[in-house]
Amino acid sequence: MPHPARRRAGPLPFITCVCRYNTQFDFCTPAGNATVIDNPQYKDRMARLEKWRLAGIDPYGRRVDGLISTEQARALHSPNLEDTPHDGGPQARVAGRITLLRDIGKLIFMTIADSSGRLQIGVAKQILGEKFTTAKLLELGDIAWFSGKIGHTKTGEITLWADDFGLATKALLPPPEKFHGLSDTETRYRQRYLDLMANPQSMEIFLARSQIVRDMRDFLHARNFMEVETPMMQSLAGGAAARPFTTHHHALDTDLYLRISPELFLKRLLVGGIERVFEINRNFRNEGIDTRHNPEFTMLELYEAYSDLAGMMELTQTLVAQLAKKRAETLHAKQPPPTPGASGLPQIHLPYGERVIDFTPPFIKKTYAELLWQSAQVDLLDPASIKAGAARHGLENARQADTDVLAGELFERLAEPALAALDQPVFVVDYPAGLCPLTRRNPQQPQLAERFELYVAGMELANAYTELNDPLVQEATFGNQLAGLKEEDSMARMDQDFVEALRYGMPPAGGLGIGIDRLVMLLTNCTSIRDVVLFPQLKPRS
């Protein structure tokens, strides 16, 4: 089986060899990396590495059996200190990175960190015997395992008294400063591993993110949704309005786009008979980067046959409130809630930046028209009023542009800031139809579409609608878009295959998208998306 050629990025020189699959692999040597060579502590640690080798120990060890987490080890100690002897309760074996080291002669206290937390290790010459000399070689940043009895010190710190240990991995570069951690934002993002090892708060955010996504999947599976994966490389980037990234497939000699939305493929699955379907995965949009936008971001998108906007609203509210409740309980286990429940009803409060968001359902519901009227004194259903409002507020394209587009601009400029001031999630409903080419229109008021967006702290968190399943209307809408918009706006590209799928019949359905990164931001009190994306996109270092 042929292997794809792999190349490691970076400024290092490459040595190319031919492996037995007759495929070229590149390996980089550390020799060319000036920043490493110039670091004097690197040389000191290289010397230490040799000492391990001279002691007959491979500084890059192998598998370690019988490990428990530091959290489990800690739990082996009885809650009452006196019930476990200070110098020896149950036997345990733990492993982790050495984050603190206090050498006081014939006794060394180390603090090791694993993904569950931290634990103090007592390394005493009296207990460890001859191996103590080797243990003295351990330094900050090394990864090691320790066996011993769980006890405590006279100050009450739960401690594993090591009777055996091993070096798992030697660290050749020093870890970040032990007390202040790593605060340089650029290094935190570019070398996230340093952030994770030095800043427990950062680790906690990504653990929380993982838990949130997992709970979301559980929630959807409980409602009989089926998870799927649809193409990320599409020959037409549809389902949203955004500039796509372009790439090229050599064998097919064809340009492809990274998807900006999975929508049109998920709806094809509705046609195929998958009645409840969801996907949690990346979308890619070639647009600006700021505290709320990363070029690749994770979306939950789901479709439910025989449902509609109201169904999506119930699902969204239940899901978001449930996730927020769990998060609040986690936080409140550590510290009391920011505000006490006022009315005796269960309250779900989470801190966000300077304020506290109340996720207690039901969420507020406001119509697009009423928000537009309050903020811009414009009547959504009166084109003349919109035109006048656009002119009044100095929109450049007030004369020629479509009134729904103008209303959308006024809404973003004037109504969204007002939404940002609210400390509760808000459903904005009844969007102008011209802004919703994939949405079913309101039968009573055809100018409006059956769509909502959920705003929290001024962020668009969710977007949902009653799906348009009439192929004739869909084709006409695509056609109108095609006529009116620029080439680079991908909604303007007619997806004939999708329209054909609709002709076979797509059940009436509700559809929903939730921005996972933004949801995690809200639930973990992060005001920048870069703090909830492990490796956010930054400019390459020159």
Next chain:
RNA sequence: GAGAUCGUAGCUCAGCUGGUAGAGCAACAGACUUUUAAUCUGUGGGUCCUGGGUUCGAGCCCCAGCGAUCUCACCA
């Protein structure tokens, strides 16, 4: 795209009106059997982001560039 702020030791940060580059942690040498950011004694460590300019003299002032953060703009 515009503005503001920032870039100094491995890390966290000082640096006065422009006058020989500083601290803590980390490192190195040593002491220490209950520490908790251990402590104590001693030592070494710098492309002050890069390139120009002004000046007798620039970490500091000026210009340009690179990178970052935030705000605004763009983004249905």
